[in-house]
Amino acid sequence: STPLLVDVDTGIDDSLALLYLLASPEAEVRGIVATAGNVPVAQVATNTLAWLDLCGADDVEVALGAATPLTIPLRTTEDTHGPYGVGHAVLPPPRRTTSPQSGAQLWIDVARAHPGEVTGLVTGPLTTLALAVRAEPELPKLLQRIVVMGGAFGHPGNTTPTAEWNISVDPEAAAEVFAAFSGLPAGRRPVICGLDVTETIEMRPEHLRLLAVRSGSAPPELLSPDDPPTVRSRASNPIVRHLSDAIRFYMDFHRTHDQGYLAHMHDPFAAAFALGRVPVTMRPATVDVELAGSLTRGMTVADWVGHWGREPNADIVTATDPVAFFEDLVERVGNL
Numbered sequence: 074s075t076p077l078l079v080d081v082d083t084g085i086d087d088s089l090a091l092l093y094l095l096a097s098p099e100a101e102v103r104g105i106v107a108t109a110g111n112v113p114v115a116q117v118a119t120n121t122l123a124w125l126d127l128c129g130a131d132d133v134e135v136a137l138g139a140a141t142p143l144t145i146p147l148r149t150t151e152d153t154h155g156p157y158g159v160g161h162a163v164l165p166p167p168r169r170t171t172s173p174q175s176g177a178q179l180w181i182d183v184a185r186a187h188p189g190e191v192t193g194l195v196t197g198p199l200t201t202l203a204l205a206v207r208a209e210p211e212l213p214k215l216l217q218r219i220v221v222m223g224g225a226f227g228h229p230g231n232t233t234p235t236a237e238w239n240i241s242v243d244p245e246a247a248a249e250v251f252a253a254f255s256g257l258p259a260g261r262r263p264v265i266c267g268l269d270v271t272e273t274i275e276m277r278p279e280h281l282r283l284l285a286v287r288s289g290s291a292p293p294e295l296l297s298p299d300d301p302p303t304v305r306s307r308a309s310n311p312i313v314r315h316l317s318d319a320i321r322f323y324m325d326f327h328r329t330h331d332q333g334y335l336a337h338m339h340d341p342f343a344a345a346f347a348l349g350r351v352p353v354t355m356r357p358a359t360v361d362v363e364l365a366g367s368l369t370r371g372m373t374v375a376d377w378v379g380h381w382g383r384e385p386n387a388d389i390v391t392a393t394d395p396v397a398f399f400e401d402l403v404e405r406v407g408n409l
């Protein structure tokens with residue numbers, strides 16, 4: 074089994090990543106940290122707690138992480154994720170609140186409680202993790218490793234021509250984290266799932282229909298790109314229904330940006346990787362973040378061949394098998 078600390082900015086694809094983890098028997102989610110990103114941190118926490126409620130996961134602690142990036146104001150992206158971060162979904166209000174301790178402290182407590190065992194999965198900006206490492210410099214050694222969704226290496230950015238969203242929201246935090254996690258041996262180094270791999274994984278309406286079928290919903294539905302936004306999923310399983318309403322917003326967003334009626338599976342892919350559920354190709358590299366460039370701020374730069382004379386500080390996922398990924402995802406989330 075895989076003990077996990079998950080740090081999210083829920084978020085449509087973060088939502089699916091969480092559902093996938095909750096549906097996975099080997100995932101032991103020891104805590105969830107809400108970090109500001111796609112939406113403000115209070116909304117991230119509300120969304121996260123609401124999905125946990127729907128899944129009956131009352132025992133998973135959720136803590137509030139950073140509300141703003143380390144040095145710059147917060148930017149959010151409601152046009153990508155909807156006014157509340159969950160697309161067209163209207164989730165029931167959560168029945169509980171976040172725990173009294175901070176998100177940075179939860180990172181530290183969970184890592185200290187199980188030294189060397191916990192995988193830290195980050196699917197939002199790296200702000201809270203950077204704060205946790207400032208407070209506990211041993212954190213990189215206390216964790217088994219971190220898996221980060223972020224960056225773009227040989228691939229255009231999705232926020233600027235060269236920068237991916239999670240890094241772009243807080244480039245200083247990302248640079249601090251990659252520096253702090255340097256010097257770890259192979260197998261313990263951060264694994265980075267950037268747009269190079271996550272944009273190869275395209276969820277389409279057919280996948281949502283398969284999810285509805287798998288969850289026993291009748292009639293099986295096929296969302297159409299022509300449906301007006303007021304049309305809601307008819308899936309009888311409430312989790313699949315809310316998820317479909319969320320993802321349809323994401324598909325519309327991708328279509329508006331000429332990517333087709335589909336949704337890229339950024340965060341769910343990182344979750345599946347963390348559980349070892351998907352075949353991947355990885356390459357070691359030394360990764361740093363551009364903080365100064367007037368055109369390239371927030372860009373992740375990978376030194377693949379040792380120009381900098383520094384040891385690799387990350388393994389970058391370069392390819393996967395999207396068909397295997399979706400088979401696993403549909404099977405698991407459809408069983409929730």
Ligand code: BDR
Nearest residue numbers: 084086087196238239339
């Ligand atoms: C990342 O940005 C966010 O909007 C998504 O949730 C994902 O974590 C993709 O660039």
Ligand code: CA
Nearest residue numbers: 084087196197
């Ligand atoms: Ca995210």
